[in-house]
Amino acid sequence: MTCLDGLAPLPLSDAMHHACRGGKGLRGFLVMESARLHGVDAARALWPAAAIEAMHAYSLVHDDLPAMDDDDLRRGLPTVHIKWDEATAILAGDALQALAFELVSDARCGEAEARAALSLGLARAAGARGMVLGQALDIAAEAAGTPLDLDAITRLQAGKTGALIEWAATAGAVMAGADTGPLGRYARDLGLAFQIADDILDVEGDEAKTGKRLQKDAAAGKATFVSLLGLDAAKRRARDLVTSACDALSSYGAGAETLRETARFVISRES
Known part of the structure; x- marks a missing residue:
């Protein structure tokens, strides 16, 4: 991410880069496609697209x-906390969240009214009305x-999952005043x-493809769409x-055919 260039050569900048590596880039793609x-x-559109990926990485x-x-993969x-330490991970997350608002507020993103609307929407989607609320309910x-x-x-x-996806998918309409x-x-x-597909992958996925530990929710006794609906019913619900x-x-x-294909991809993916 070139937006991180110029940072002091501390573990912080490396940790931020590390957190942004890999992934599907779904949220950024939704911004670009809706635009x-x-x-x-x-x-x-690149500015809010980069902003939502930074916000997602922080989360x-x-x-x-x-x-x-408590994940290690x-x-x-x-x-990040495994590769460096917990303090670096907290700071890297904080910095990525701040970077998200810096990016979406950049003048190159468009007119001031659109930037203000995107920033307000992002704050609500990421905060105690959205993603953070979901995480708090989970805990x-x-x-x-x-x-x-x-x-x-x-x-x-x-x-926890849906709020940032909704912000991303509607960003283009917000920028156009539509x-x-x-x-x-x-x-x-x-x-x-997307979340139901994640729950399905947690049951029958391959760690080598997903890039994260699987079956942790079941081991912890946490409710998921699969545990509540059953595997077949969860797949039908996703479809x-x-x-x-x-x-x-x-x-x-x-x-909008590309967005339709994206929706179909979400429940057929292996990672």
């Missing part, structure tokens, strides 16, 4: 910490030792399908959500 649908220049660094999920690489459920029911886990994942409704509906179904997500894009016609 294309609305005629927003790719040079402008993974903190999520992997011993106080959270991410994207096929040692997690509270684990501490209580009581598995969540289907409604509760759906709400949890709508924050209606975010269709892409918002698409993203909410996509985000839930139904993809169909619904694709239907939400009807107003875009053939122009």
